[in-house]
Amino acid sequence: MPNLSIQLHLLNVWIRVKLTKHFPSFENKENFACWRRDWIMDTIKAIELRKSVRSYLPKPVEAEIITQLVRAGNSAPKVGIFHTSVIENPGILGEINEEALVQYQNSGDKLLMGRAALEGYQPLYGAPVFFLFSAPFANPLKEATTSCAATCITIAATALGLGSCYIHSALQGIRGNSKLMEKIGIPFGLTPICGVVVGHSAEDSLSPHRSITENVNYCR
Known part of the structure; x- marks a missing residue:
């Protein structure tokens, strides 16, 4: 099995090929790099914004x-x-x-x-x-x-x-x-x-969490 760096490189190439097929601008390496950075940040943002919602609108999910x-x-x-x-x-x-x-x-x-x-x-x-x-x-x-x-x-x-x-x-x-x-x-x-x-939340589901750091220690 290829090592992790090779696997990540192959995944990166595969994603770029797939995206270029639909978005020709991604042939430009800088455009692709910006998209990848924004995509990663969106994931981190979603993790930070997630909260338990206990009130919903009577509206179906698509x-x-x-x-x-x-x-x-x-x-x-x-x-x-x-x-x-x-x-x-x-x-x-x-x-x-x-x-x-x-x-x-x-x-x-x-x-x-x-x-x-x-x-x-x-x-x-x-x-x-x-x-x-x-x-x-x-x-x-x-x-x-x-x-x-x-x-x-x-x-x-x-x-x-x-x-x-x-x-x-x-x-x-x-x-x-x-x-x-x-x-x-x-x-x-x-x-x-x-x-x-x-x-669909009936409350503010995107309010940020209070940052908690007291429950973390680092062994460096």
Whole structure:
């Protein structure tokens, strides 16, 4: 296998060839270098602007964007297999909310019980799309694998101007509910691990995070 520098060079050449086919100006090395720099900066900016959004507009997400988000999730680092269920059906989203609320109410967890007691509270926050990730329960790295996919989708959603939120506790209403899992289309033998809701934010989803540096140390 070629070393990393050769692989990166080949990737760079491939990208330039593909872009030049559609944008002749990229034959100019300076134009291509500017585009590549801007593209990298856009990625970093999306990572920095990402935040958990818990309020969404009643507006669907375009099919083309959903396809892009699925591809982003499938591009994540992974160990073993995982499955993505893209849930847009209002009835199924409502059932997930209802089942999760019941679990919250009976959880004995003060935080979850407090949320369930809030009027109008929805564990999926009213988002129109829910990406649910499932993996074999026996995979010791199932949480890491599916969370990597979830992270890629949240960053891609931010870059596309959408809000998103990582979902975990709401899955209590899905696990063990074979009928609901069948409705969702989760393959036999896989267990729901985590998810991401995505939609058009009803709040300021692009406000910058407070920079946190206290949790970092460097060994140089």
